[in-house]
Amino acid sequence: AAVDEILTGRENLILVARLRHxxxxGQIADDLLARFSLTDAGGRKVATYSGGMRRRLDIAMSLIGHPPVIFLDEPTTGLDPQARLEVWQAVQDLAAGGTTVLLTTQYLDEAEQLADRIAILHQGRILVNGTLAELKQLLPPAKVEYIEKQPTLEDVFLSLVGTKAQGQPR
Incomplete structure (x- = not known):
């Protein structure tokens, strides 16, 4: 995250707003802190933030001035499952609000959950691009098999911390 750890979250946002004239x-900072559920942490130094909080602050900083396009490079790398879901929700909210989000990720499940269009790169070249449905049509039809699905470690974690809500992406 491109945040200044010496400053508070609010000070980071104010700095960027001032740099953009x-x-x-102050009101811009307060609005973004509220939008990204960081109001309570806004007065704390960013050095005390969790990884997920830093990423959300970083995304908030990039939205100052209402850009029509935002680039996110591997926004969930190194995050715990709860923080990852928070960043996913922020990305979905941005897209729903009309912002074009260009996202790079190595997590294919993340691309499946967040992307309207996907480009698959290999050795610096785009091999194919399209919607998820279009890309899936490149493979033979699925074979139906019945299996018993055991809970994943992520399911256990999210159940224990109590943050997995109905309808949220996994």
């Missing part, structure tokens, strides 16, 4: 940087 926007009016009322």
């Amino acid at each position: 926007l009016n009322n940087p």
Whole structure:
């Protein structure tokens, strides 16, 4: 995350708003802190933030000035499952709000959950691109098999911390 750890979350946001010569940087910071569920942490130094909080602050900073396009490079790398879901929700909210999000990821499940269109790169070249449905059509039809599915370690973790809500992406 491209945040200054010496500053508070609010100070980081105000700094970027001032650098972009926007009016009322304090209000912009407060609005973004609320939007990304960081209001309570806004007065703390970023050095005390968790990885997920830093990523959300980083995304919030990139939204200052309402850019129509935002680039996110591996936004969930190194995050715990709960923080990863929080970043996924932030990305989904951005896209739903009309922001074009260009996202790079090595996590294919992340691409499946978040992307409208997917480009598969290999050795620096785009091999194929399209919607998830279009890419799946490149393979033979699925063979139906019945298996018993055991809970994953992620299911156990999210059950224990109590953050897995109905309808949330896994």
